[in-house]
Amino acid sequence: MTHPMIETSDSVRAALEAGKPVVALESTIISHGMPYPRNVETALSVEQHVRDNGAVPATIAVIGGKPTVGLTPDQIEYLGKKGLNVTKISRRDLPQIMATGQDGATTVASTMILADRAGIRVFATGGIGGVHRGAERSMDVSADLQELAQTDVAVVCAGAKAILDLPKTLEYLETHGVPVLGYGTDDLPGFYTPDTGLQVDHRVDSPAEIARLLQAKWGFGLRGGVLVTNPVPAEFAMPRTRIDSAVEQALAEAEAQGVAGKESTPFLLARVTELTGGDSLATNIRLVENNARLAALIACEIAELGA
Ligand code: PSU
Ligand code: MN
Numbered sequence: 070m071t072h073p074m075i076e077t078s079d080s081v082r083a084a085l086e087a088g089k090p091v092v093a094l095e096s097t098i099i100s101h102g103m104p105y106p107r108n109v110e111t112a113l114s115v116e117q118h119v120r121d122n123g124a125v126p127a128t129i130a131v132i133g134g135k136p137t138v139g140l141t142p143d144q145i146e147y148l149g150k151k152g153l154n155v156t157k158i159s160r161r162d163l164p165q166i167m168a169t170g171q172d173g174a175t176t177v178a179s180t181m182i183l184a185d186r187a188g189i190r191v192f193a194t195g196g197i198g199g200v201h202r203g204a205e206r207s208m209d210v211s212a213d214l215q216e217l218a219q220t221d222v223a224v225v226c227a228g229a230k231a232i233l234d235l236p237k238t239l240e241y242l243e244t245h246g247v248p249v250l251g252y253g254t255d256d257l258p259g260f261y262t263p264d265t266g267l268q269v270d271h272r273v274d275s276p277a278e279i280a281r282l283l284q285a286k287w288g289f290g291l292r293g294g295v296l297v298t299n300p301v302p303a304e305f306a307m308p309r310t311r312i313d314s315a316v317e318q319a320l321a322e323a324e325a326q327g328v329a330g331k332e333s334t335p336f337l338l339a340r341v342t343e344l345t346g347g348d349s350l351a352t353n354i355r356l357v358e359n360n361a362r363l364a365a366l367i368a369c370e371i372a373e374l375g376a
Pocket of ligand 2: 210211331333
């Protein structure tokens with residue numbers, strides 16, 4: 070089931086062969102999404118949350134040109150320390166990095182591809198990329214959305230954050246047939262905040278309900294991903310006005326400095342962290358842990374269904 074070009078760790082391989090639950094985790098959030106050393110601490114803690122909830126974590130990256138599913142703590146430390154000097158790889162970059170034997174951190178899009186090739190169906194992250202504000206001029210739409218349209222992996226996230234155009238992101242997902250589920254909520258979570266005033270497609274109230282939906286979708290040959298949005302717990306959320314003003318300022322600076330393309334998301338994330346004096350980073354860490362927990366529970370239900 071695992072593609073021969075994929076390198077798996079012993080624990081991930083054993084779990085996959087035995088049909089045990091496995092949760093994929095991305096690495097761009099480590100290299101480009103958070104500062105060192107909190108990024109490494111978070112990546113290891115997120116793995117532990119997956120284990121504590123009954124699944125095996127598989128942090129994913131490309132190492133020496135090899136698509137690698139199940140990084141060692143040393144490899145996580147290496148990517149975290151190198152930070153922005155690691156290549157951020159999305160779908161379009163994979164062939165080049167593999168062919169030239171380089172290292173790279175995988176985004177949601179490329180992590181989905183590697184998870185799929187390894188036979189992992191559930192993936193936990195913080196937030197996905199989406200349609201950027203001003204996309205009608207820049208045409209900046211994250212490859213994450215197109216990947217959700219075509220690759221059979223459920224992505225657990227805390228919504229898409231307000232650096233994006235959320236209504237357009239939902240429109241894109243609707244056009245491409247990607248179900249947007251709200252875990253215990255009808256309201257689309259806003260990453261740093263539990264709600265946005267926008268509606269998800271369907272509310273789901275248990276991991277078992279999500280597993281049954283996945284089984285129905287993929288069992289019927291409806292290709293593509295599912296977005297499971299999991300609101301940040303209220304005690305860790307940011308006050309909305311505070312986060313909104315930091316986002317507005319970061320967006321204005323990006324525009325003034327002409328930041329574009331793949332640099333855009335890392336620039337905005339780093340500025341929002343600085344402008345909130347690190348408070349948004351604390352929220353970010355808690356919500357990823359919360360998503361890891363839910364993803365593990367979903368993976369356990371899938372394993373139970375034998376789906
Ligand atoms: N959103 C976050 N944290 C992140 C990212 C997005 O809250 O770390 C990362 C993910 O790896 C995501 C990528 O796949 O940014 C999207 O980048 P782009 O917008 O360039 O597609
Ligand atoms: Mn982009």
